[in-house]
């Protein structure tokens with residue numbers, strides 16, 4: 001459906017994308033996460049045919065996005081991070097224009113229906129200048145969906161939306177997926193990726209720090225076991241990744257072997273008749289993974305041999 | 312082609328809603344053009360010269376200023392970038408944006424010419440050659456408008472960046488008017504506005520020696536060649552410098 005191989009993009013001497021390999025399968029939602037300036041928008045723009053790759057290759061629907069821009073424009077939809085619609089036009093005028101600008105689309109949605117679908121049914125004839133930030137974002141989505149695309153690129157589509165509008169947008173995205181549309185999404189809302197993504201990648205400084213399903217991405221990071229130890233607790237068995245602040249009786253373990261270490265802990269507690277209160281065991285959250293991977297530069301300067309030094 | 316028409320339609324809507332551009336594109340040059348008829352500029356000899364002044368005024372305001380502002384603000388607001396994700400070709404995006412101001416020049420020039428004819432009770436030797444002259448100006452100034460727009464960050468910035476072309480076209484027109492229009496004056500022709508002025512005067516007065524097609528052609532040839540060369544140079548420069556988005 002969509003692939004990048006060793007993709008590199010430079011702005012002058014600055015390399016914004018530094019060798020990315022990724023594949024997006026038909027009908028899935030792929031979320032691209034990462035800190036500001038990680039290179040998400042740049043990557044998307046090479047897929048959209050808007051920017052030439054300086055190195056490596058990209059393929060969209062089996063085609064080179066630069067050479068086959070015209071065909072792909074009819075078959076894909078794009079929400080830019082920054083909208084780019086003339087402020088003095090109305091939503092209805094913009095959509096009417098857009099259907100004339102995508103003559104080879106397999107189908108066009110009805111203009112007013114498309115606006116109603118994104119919740120702009122009551123604002124069809126207002127100047128874009130007068131729309132709120134969230135309303136403009138909805139209009140961007142309506143433009144992207146107007147030509148009934150097979151593949152959509154959504155660059156932070158819900159930024160600036162109120163919770164209700166965001167839920168509605170998630171609903172629309174789920175409908176797209178149900179219709180077999182492939183979605184590539186960037187977002188700074190991790191819960192959005194958790195809710196929608198079949199697979200995701202986290203970008204950091206132009207590279208993919210990790211990629212896979214949510215479960216795979218999360219499994220690669222250590223989970224946490226926490227418990228309160230009674231004051232008279234006997235000596236704990238050795239845990240390689242134990243974090244223990246001497247004063248309190250609080251146990252905190254970070255482990256990539258969550259099940260094994262939890263079993264060991266529980267067995268030890270049973271053997272020594274220890275009552276563990278406040279026991280918690282959890283995989284890493286996406287937020288933890290994101291934080292770990294985006295702190296890469298900080299880590300590199302710190303002491304890598306001491307995991308306790310991590311923030 | 313149909314995408315170009317869609318853009319033209321949109322640009323016309325945008326122009327209608329922009330009173331500043333409206334005043335610059337329509338009111339100002341039109342009033343000025345009508346005024347040239349009633350005065351008798353010392354350097355303008357004959358009605359062909361008046362028409363040349365009118366067209367030059369239209370080119371400066373209706374085409375160059377309005378066109379530069381439109382291109383710059385569409386780029387600044389990322390509209391050009393947005394349009395390029397559609398199926399429309401880059402050329403049709405640009406032609407759609409500049410087409411409305413260019414069309415206004417032609418339309419207003421036609422009206423002003425008719426007014427000039429009525430006021431002076433004279434008629435041009437060849438309406439076709441007048442049209443060729445006006446289109447020559449549109450081609451050269453149109454190309455230069457893309458060059459100016461390449462260096463213009465915003466609509467406001469256009470106040471400064473349109474200045475060079477305005478001065479040059481004024482100079483080219485005035486200089487050309489000071490010479491006999493049938494002279495082969497390459498330095499005059501090399502200045503934007505010069506060739507257009509010669510062609511318009513030729514269109515009004517007719518060839519000075521002979522009257523057959525050969526006479527028309529031989530007198531129009533230098534202006535036409537200059538037009539083609541200047542337009543080509545402008546286009547090359549525009550292709551080199553023009554950017555589609557504010558971030559390079």
Ligand SMILES: Nc1ncnc2c1ncn2[C@@H]1O[C@H](COP(=O)(O)OP(=O)(O)OP(=O)(O)O)[C@@H](O)[C@H]1O
Nearest residue numbers: 011016034035036037038039040041042043558559
């Ligand atoms: N036209 C440009 N010229 C120079 N540098 C650029 C340009 N566009 C982007 N960059 C730089 O490239 C890097 C990646 O930018 P990009 O917009 O792809 O990041 P992003 O991951 O989308 O960030 P955000 O989350 O803030 O949208 C940034 O450091 C940015 O400053």
Ligand SMILES: [Mg+2]
Nearest residue numbers: 040041042081
């Ligand atoms: Mg971005």
